[in-house]
Amino acid sequence: MWNIVKSQNYQTIRDNFIIIVFIVFTALMLLMLFVDGAIEMTGAEYFNGAMGENAIIIVTMNVFVITRIIAQDYNDKTINYEMLNGHSRKEVYWARVITSLIWGVLNCMFVMLLPLLLATILNGWGNSADVTEAWLRIGLSVFPLLRLSCISILLSTIMKNSFKGLIISFVVTDGTMLICTLLEELLNISLTFQFGFSNIMSLLMVTNAKEQIVDGESVMVGDTSLSIGMILGTILISLIIGGIYLMIGYLSMRKADRE
Numbered sequence: 489m490w491n492i493v494k495s496q497n498y499q500t501i502r503d504n505f506i507i508i509v510f511i512v513f514t515a516l517m518l519l520m521l522f523v524d525g526a527i528e529m530t531g532a533e534y535f536n537g538a539m540g541e542n543a544i545i546i547v548t549m550n551v552f553v554i555t556r557i558i559a560q561d562y563n564d565k566t567i568n569y570e571m572l573n574g575h576s577r578k579e580v581y582w583a584r585v586i587t588s589l590i591w592g593v594l595n596c597m598f599v600m601l602l603p604l605l606l607a608t609i610l611n612g613w614g615n616s617a618d619v620t621e622a623w624l625r626i627g628l629s630v631f632p633l634l635r636l637s638c639i640s641i642l643l644s645t646i647m648k649n650s651f652k653g654l655i656i657s658f659v660v661t662d663g664t665m666l667i668c669t670l671l672e673e674l675l676n677i678s679l680t681f682q683f684g685f686s687n688i689m690s691l692l693m694v695t696n697a698k699e700q701i702v703d704g705e706s707v708m709v710g711d712t713s714l715s716i717g718m719i720l721g722t723i724l725i726s727l728i729i730g731g732i733y734l735m736i737g738y739l740s741m742r743k744a745d746r747e
Contacts (some may be wrong), residue, residue: 492570492584496587497591500557500587503666506553506591510595510661514592514599517542517545518603520542520603521554527607527610529737530611530612531607531608531612531613532608532613532619532622533607533614533616534603534607534608535617538603539692541693543688543689543692546600547633547661550596551640554640554657555650556641557665558653559650561584562650563611571701580737581741584641585641588637588641589638593634601626601645615709617694617709618713622712624714625712626691631686631723632688632722633688634686634726635687635729636684637655637730638734639660639729640657640661640735642733646740661685668685681722682716683717683729694710694712696711709720
């Protein structure tokens with residue numbers, strides 16, 4: 489299996505599609521620095537005001553990366569050749585799961601953090617948010633991102649085609665975003681880890697801010713504190729739901745093998 493992982497890493501590094509996706513979404517996030525006026529914000533102000541709003545860009549990028557790595561080799565029959573060379577479907581599947589999760593999460597986290605780091609380098613962190621709590625939220629956002637990655641893995645495995653997997657993953661992802669928005673607006677409720685999208689938004693979008701006096705100045709300070717329930721819910725539910733998606737994908741591949 490690890491030979492397949494190495495092969496997938498080699499292929500991904502040289503995949504023009506992945507390279508273009510990375511460049512486009514990096515440029516888009518940097519552009520948002522100017523659109524949001526974030527280029528003049530401190531790191532804490534960017535985290536409070538723009539981080540969550542730009543998270544939708546990261547979720548979209550994740551769909552591109554995951555579906556490409558998982559399903560592209562169905563298109564050119566590479567997976568068939570691997571199995572003819574003695575690799576089991578288990579090895580073929582889990583090797584691509586490992587590769588896609590690593591590349592998906594690393595690419596998305598880099599692109600997401602780049603504007604925050606630039607704002608901090610240019611203007612300092614500031615006093616608008618607790619730095620430790622903010623980075624805890626960022627670290628926890630990896631878990632719902634993994635959960636969202638797993639649903640794209642499942643859909644791409646079922647579709648056995650990178651283009652079809654991309655389209656259906658977009659439909660499901662955008663549908664989830666719409667459902668979250670409607671539920672919050674119509675029912676006046678606040679969703680947290682019920683959905684992968686709501687989970688990542690609840691971590692990266694700070695909605696509660698109070699005016700406080702810090703170092704003799706009046707500053708709007710965001711409430712970045714997290715309850716133990718939110719922390720555990722984010723980790724456990726993301727891992728459980730993500731694991732279920734991956735197992736369904738594996739069982740779907742085994743069923744296809746029997747057929």
